[in-house]
Each structure stands twice: as C-alpha cells, then as structure tokens.
C-alpha cells in the first residue's frame with residue numbers, strides 16, 4: 001500500500017507538475033500585484049490620514065469666548081481683545097505722526113488702562129500708568145545698515161504689581177498700536193494691543209503673580225522699531241524687565257507661531273511647554289530669521305539687543321498676503337486665533353512668574369556670560385519645536 005501510494009503520488013506529481021507550477025506562478029503574479037496594490041493603498045491611506053491630521057491641526061482654533069465668565073473671570077476672553085481691536089481700527093490708519101496715532105489711539109488705551117486701574121485697587125493690586133515721549137537714535141543692521149533717528153514718539157506704559165512683590169523682577173509685554181501705510185493694522189498689531197489689555201484684566205482677576213508685569217504699548221514700530229528702543233533704553237522701568245513677550249503679526253490670523261525664543265534660555269522654552277495648552281513653535285523659523293531670509297524684524301530684536309533680555313517673539317502668520325496692506329482689516333481676522341494665543345500666553349506669563357530665573361540678577365544668567373552678549377553666543381543654545389501641535393520638545397543644543 002505504502003509503495004503504491006508513493007508511486008501513485010510520484011506519478012501524480014510528475015503528471016501534475018507542469019500545470020500545477022503554472023498555477024502557482026499565476027497565483028504568485030496575482031499575489032504580487034494585489035500585494036503591491038495593497039501597499040500603495042496603505043501608503044496613500046497613510047499620507048491622506050497624515051495630511052488630514054496635520055491640516056486639521058493647522059487650521060483648528062478654539063471656540064472664541066465672547067464675554068467674561070463671572071465664575072472664571074481670570075480666563076482669557078477673545079471677545080474683549082477683539083472689541084479693543086475694532087475700536088483702534090475705527091480710528092483709521094494710524095501712521096506715526098498722524099493724529100490718529102499720536103492723539104486718538106493713546107487716548108483710547110489710556111482710558112482702558114484707567115478702568116483697569118480702578119479694578120486693580122479694588123483687588124488690592126496697583127496699576128501705574130505712564131505716557132513716555134521718547135527721542136533717540138540707534139544703529140540697526142537690517143536689510144541695509146542704517147542709523148535710525150526718532151523724535152517724540154509715544155509709548156503708553158503700564159506697570160501691574162501686587163503687594164509684597166518687588167518691582168525689580170518684571171515681565172515685559174509688548175505690542176504696537178501704530179499701523180503700516182494704507183492699513184488700519186487690525187492684526188498687525190491692534191489685536192495684540194487688545195490682547196495685552198485683556199491680559200491685564202485677566203491677571204487682575206486671577207491669583208497675584210510673584211513678579212510685576214510691565215506693558216509697553218508703543219506707537220512707533222512700523223518706522224522700524226523706534227519706540228521700543230525709546231522704552232528699553234530710556235524708560236525708568238525698563239531695567240527691571242527680566243524677559244519679554246512680544247506679540248506681532250505678519251499675516252491675518254490662523255494659529256500663532258512662537259518663532260523666536262532665547263537666546264539660549266532653556267527655562268523659558270520649558271515654561272512655555274509646561275503652560276501652553278495649544279503650543280505651536282519651531283526653531284526653524286528662528287533660524288530663517290537669523291539667516292535674514294525673512295526680510296522682517298520685530299521689537300523683540302530691540303528688547304533683546306538693547307535691553308539684553310531674553311523672551312518670546314510670537315506672531316500670526318497665516319494669509320501673509322494681507323500683511324501691510326489695506327486688507328489687514330478686522331473682518332478678516334479669525335476670532336479663534338485671539339483665543340488660542342490668549343490662552344497660551346496668559347498661562348505662560350503665570351508660569352514664567354513662578355520661575356526662579358525671574359528672581360536672578362541678569363548677570364547670573366547665561367545670556368550675559370562674560371559680559372559680552374551676542375546673538376551667536378546665545379541663540380543657538382536651544383532647540384525647540386512642537387509635534388502636531390500636541391507636544392513641545394525643547395532641549396539644549
């Protein structure tokens with residue numbers, strides 16, 4: 001039996017081999033091509049899912065909060081910031097030297113600060129208000145090298161502090177209310193002025209900070225960073241500022257980008273990654289900026305280079321075609337953008353004020369090491385980026 005079966009198998013084998021072989025080959029061909037199809041499909045699916053996720057996260061904005069919640073008055077309210085933006089834009093184009101910029105915008109901001117001052121004394125804090133007229137000159141290596149001269153530019157400055165807190169350790173917050181030619185500057189930079197006023201309200205409604213907060217709402221940025229220079233080199237509160245958060249725009253909204261930090265101060269990037277609920281940041285933007293590929297500068301540079309303080313430079317960059325044109329109008333701004341930036345940086349301010357580095361003397365910090373401060377010595381110290389807007393990584397180079 002065994003033998004027979006073996007034989008018959010052998011016979012079967014020899015007989016069936018050619019056709020069987022061809023069948024296997026065909027099957028293999030089919031397997032191979034359907035396998036390839038599957039792989040291509042899987043790859044396409046992967047890219048579609050990845051692109052979809054990235055697109056979604058790129059355009060996602062939180063629901064803008066319309067008005068102050070009586071149960072949580074310390075929370076950021078985009079609606080308040082937007083109302084300030086609309087009021088400033090209603091004054092028209094605010095070029096340096098124009099009546100709108102030198103008289104009406106300061107009047108509006110001062111009136112808002114006076115209201116906040118009353119609120120401050122009600123909660124046992126203090127808001128000091130100052131109007132600085134600054135004149136000066138400085139050298140700037142930007143686009144081409146030049147010396148910039150200015151006369152009688154306005155800074156509206158406010159200082160917020162709580163009882164028992166030293167003036168000598170302040171967080172500086174900056175934005176500008178002047179606008180570019182032929183533009184009412186809704187996003188660049190009226191919304192950011194509104195955001196800082198809303199920060200003041202939110203901070204007063206929340207627990208006291210361990211440091212004071214200085215606001216510089218300046219009236220001369222578009223003439224190339226002049227008023228910020230007047231503040232940081234001449235104002236009596238400037239030397240107390242230990243770090244700066246500068247709010248800017250080079251577009252019409254979207255999610256804000258933290259595009260410069262440091263120089264080399266990892267504690268700042270760490271505070272941001274701990275605090276910000278919706279982080280978005282990339283060291284690549286900073287590298288492009290320093291390589292002068294992007295022909296733009298912000299007040300951050302002035303605070304850093306003339307005030308020798310580190311900080312954060314933050315900007316709206318989506319829809320850059322509206323930047324510095326008459327299209328930069330309130331109607332084009334996406335309200336969720338203000339909510340997103342506001343929640344991120346109000347939390348960051350609170351976090352930074354807790355940092356032990358805020359209480360150090362500037363000389364104890366790395367950015368003044370050796371008494372010589374240069375961009376090269378410090379800025380390349382920190383690597384930072386977010387992954388899908390979900391997590392931030394920051395570490396020293």
Ligand SMILES: *[C@@H]1O[C@H](CO)[C@@H](O)[C@H](O)[C@H]1NC(C)=O
Pocket residue numbers: 102103133152154
């Ligand atoms: C500076 O500007 C303010 C208004 O913006 C004006 O009242 C003042 O007279 C000016 N001062 C000088 C010295 O030009």
Ligand SMILES: *[C@@H]1O[C@H](CO)[C@@H](O)[C@H](O)[C@H]1NC(C)=O
Pocket residue numbers: 093182183184326
């Ligand atoms: C910009 O300039 C154009 C042409 O002069 C003018 O019609 C328009 O009103 C200006 N827009 C703003 C916001 O100033």
